[in-house]
Amino acid sequence: MVATPIGNLGDITERALAVLKQADVIAAEDTRVTGQLLKQFGISTPMISVREHNERTMAEKIVARLAAGDTVAQVSDAGTPAVSDPGAVLAAAVHAAGFAVIPVPGASALTSALSASGFSCAHSLFYGFLPPKSKQRLDALTALRQLPYLTVFYEAPHRIAECVADMATVFGGEREAVLARELTKTYETIRRAPLAELAQWIASDSNQQRGEAVIVVDAAAPEEKAEGSSYDSLLTPLLAELPLKQAVSLAQAISGAPRNALYERALALKNAD
DSSP: OBOBOSSOGGGOOHHHHHHHHHOSEEEESOHHHHHHHHHHTTOOOOEEEOOTTTHHHHHHHHHHHHHTTOOEEEEOSSBSTTSSSTTHHHHHHHHHTTOOOOOBOOOOHHHHHHHHHOOOOSOEEEEEEOOSSHHHHHHHHHHHTTOSSEEEEEEOGGGHHHHHHHHHHHHOTTSEEEEEESTTSTTOEEEEEEHHHHHHHHHHOGGGGSSOEEEEEOOOOOOOOTTOOTTHHHHHHHHHHSOHHHHHHHHHHHHOOOHHHHHHHHHHHHHHO
16 A cells, blocks of 8 residues: 655655555556656556446455465555545455555655644544535534544535535634645645634635645534633633733643633633633
């Protein structure tokens, strides 16, 4: 399972190139797309097409090739196979047949967006693509609203504006999020802001509605207990000495707690004074 660049060809690894050169055949999502990559690096390994609609059928043929002693390299059009791309069905079939499935790590939009998000929550959920229709998308988002960890979504360019607007509606406009668009490409854009602000920015700039996007949404604030928040002992002395935003930033650096949770509690403490 060979990861290939998601944009910048400099992200290909030496190991990936070696595997692609030495394999007996490359199972490619789109042989035309992978053909351009192979041409760039002077690789002449033959290819077969293994995509979403023929993956189950081709898995049987690939298992037969493995049984005959061949080495098969699986690639998607970009990034890591089987992460919102074809590959999982083939990997499962190879496992079931008793052959080794070997990852060759590399570029991934998921990990790239997480690493640049600046969110300190230690736990995350990779959701992938939301339903394309608004009603089903809103229902899916509602089920995710109170999760206490980062949630990561992929989205297509023609749906990004309405998708982020729906997130602002369901999660709340103040929930922090990051849009990571066209990662590693010429027009790479990474912007962190409250969802309401992010939705407005995308809607007002058609350039932000182009290219593949990753959205990272901050963890939900924990439900406040009747007797007060567990953040009070940290926030109270900070609020006594600092402006609200500075107090929240310092509290987040100290505790690693979600920024939106700290901000909401700090605001409540300020208003109670």
